[in-house]
Amino acid sequence: MNNPEENIIPHAASVLKQGGLVAFPTETVYGLGADASNPAALAKLYETKGRPTNHPVIVHVHDISQLPAWAVDIPPEAYRLAEAFWPGPMTLILRKASHVLPMVTGGQETVGIRIPDHPVALSLLEAFGGGIAAPSANLFGRLSPTRPEDLDPVLLLHVDCVLPGDAGHVGLESTIIDLSGEGQPRVLRPGMLLSTEIEAVLGYEMNIKTLESHTIRTPGSLASHYAPHTPLQLVDSHELAATIQSLQVAKPSLRVAVLVHNSSFSKNPFPDAVLLKTLPDDPPEYARQLYHTLHELDQYGAGILIVETPPSGMAWAAVHDRLRRASKIPPPTATCNHDND
Ligand code: TXA
Ligand code: MG
Numbered sequence: 135m136n137n138p139e140e141n142i143i144p145h146a147a148s149v150l151k152q153g154g155l156v157a158f159p160t161e162t163v164y165g166l167g168a169d170a171s172n173p174a175a176l177a178k179l180y181e182t183k184g185r186p187t188n189h190p191v192i193v194h195v196h197d198i199s200q201l202p203a204w205a206v207d208i209p210p211e212a213y214r215l216a217e218a219f220w221p222g223p224m225t226l227i228l229r230k231a232s233h234v235l236p237m238v239t240g241g242q243e244t245v246g247i248r249i250p251d252h253p254v255a256l257s258l259l260e261a262f263g264g265g266i267a268a269p270s271a272n273l274f275g276r277l278s279p280t281r282p283e284d285l286d287p288v289l290l291l292h293v294d295c296v297l298p299g300d301a302g303h304v305g306l307e308s309t310i311i312d313l314s315g316e317g318q319p320r321v322l323r324p325g326m327l328l329s330t331e332i333e334a335v336l337g338y339e340m341n342i343k344t345l346e347s348h349t350i351r352t353p354g355s356l357a358s359h360y361a362p363h364t365p366l367q368l369v370d371s372h373e374l375a376a377t378i379q380s381l382q383v384a385k386p387s388l389r390v391a392v393l394v395h396n397s398s399f400s401k402n403p404f405p406d407a408v409l410l411k412t413l414p415d416d417p418p419e420y421a422r423q424l425y426h427t428l429h430e431l432d433q434y435g436a437g438i439l440i441v442e443t444p445p446s447g448m449a450w451a452a453v454h455d456r457l458r459r460a461s462k463i464p465p466p467t468a469t470c471n472h473d474n475d
Contacts, residue, residue, distance in 0.1 A: 143257045146258055153178070156168075156293070156294065157282075157297065158255050158299070159254050159301075161303050163279060163280050163425065164271040164279045164280065164284075164285060165266075165270065166268055167267065170264065170265035170266060173235055173237060176235065176238065182289060184274040184275075191237075191268065192248055193246065193248075194265065197249070198249070203231065204265060206230070208313075211319060215311065223304045223306075223309060224248060224325070225248040226246070227246050227311065228245060251304075254298075274475070277361065277428055277429060280301050282298055305425060306425070309323065309328075309452070311332060329448065362460065365437075367440050367441070368441050368457055369441070369443060371442055374394070378440060388437040391409045391431045392410045392439075393410075393427060394412050395413050395414070395442055396442060397415060
């Protein structure tokens with residue numbers, strides 16, 4: 135980085151080596167990083183996030199050549215996907231190497247690995263040299279941050295270094311693909327890397343049915359989710375006006391925040407006590423801005439946050455997944471139970 139803060143990367147790497155925590159930008163969301171080989175650093179990471187220790191974390195690495203340091207029995211498909219999509223918003227679940235700590239894997243026989251596509255994250259990984267365990271840099275159950283200003287002040291009390299960075303160009307957490315089993319690869323968490331793009335590299339269609347039978351050991355309850363503080367409700371476009379009106383009739387003092395994607399609503403046809411934000415009607419752009427916009431709307435102190443249900447279709451699958459979890463509605467198929475992370 136050509137700026138006065140160029141020493142910050144070596145500083146952040148030494149913080150990690152000493153067992154500290156570093157918040158760093160990625161192309162998806164901010165990560166809260168710790169040395170993936172240091173049990174004390176991992177304990178601090180879990181404590182800071184308020185996350186149960188049997189939840190696995192993703193190990194971030196700098197280079198595909200580091201895969202065998204973390205995983206064994208790596209299938210050829212893993213290398214094909216890695217060559218095609220790394221650095222990028224994809225996490226591969228592989229069988230773990232024997233030394234990988236149970237705090238990284240949640241006590242399972244598998245490990246999640248990814249190479250993020252962000253210059254700051256890659257510089258940090260290169261300077262550090264090892265694997266960085268990094269969940270999203272939010273308190274357990276809360277919204278993921280995509281910008282430094284959206285990092286929770288309570289979380290920051292325990293973070294030793296925050297690396298600055300632009301908002302990620304993806305904006306939603308990585309697509310997680312399980313390649314650890316005997317059968318075909320499975321998508322455990324939808325992301326902005328789409329199944330069709332994955333299948334184009336694999337050369338065959340993934341068996342969607344297997345999603346429903348897959349279970350991994352993560353505690354999950356619908357009460358905890360990727361949630362803003364303001365209760366969030368998804369409402370179909372044609373019911374927006376009536377829903378807002380009836381909320382205001384029932385409780386005139388209620389402040390309502392509304393998030394739409396349909397430009398026909400952008401002139402705010404709703405009554406005065408409504409704060410309206412419009413996101414682009416384009417899945418990648420909507421996804422890129424979603425978390426920051428939800429953070430902004432959360433500041434407004436509204437009694438309820440109404441979100442216009444996005445269009446259906448594969449390009450919107452990850453957006454739907456996150457909004458459903460934020461509104462406490464379970465996803466249609468039981469994918470990875472990641473609603474608390
Ligand atoms: O984009 C991302 O993936 C971000 C950035 C920071 O890289 N990270 C992220 O981490 O979203 P986190 O911890 O918030 O979510 C990781 C998800 C969890 O749902 C966890 O259960 C799943 O990955 N995961 C990690 N290791 C796993 C494993 N071995 N088997 C199954 N799921 C795993
Ligand atoms: Mg998370």
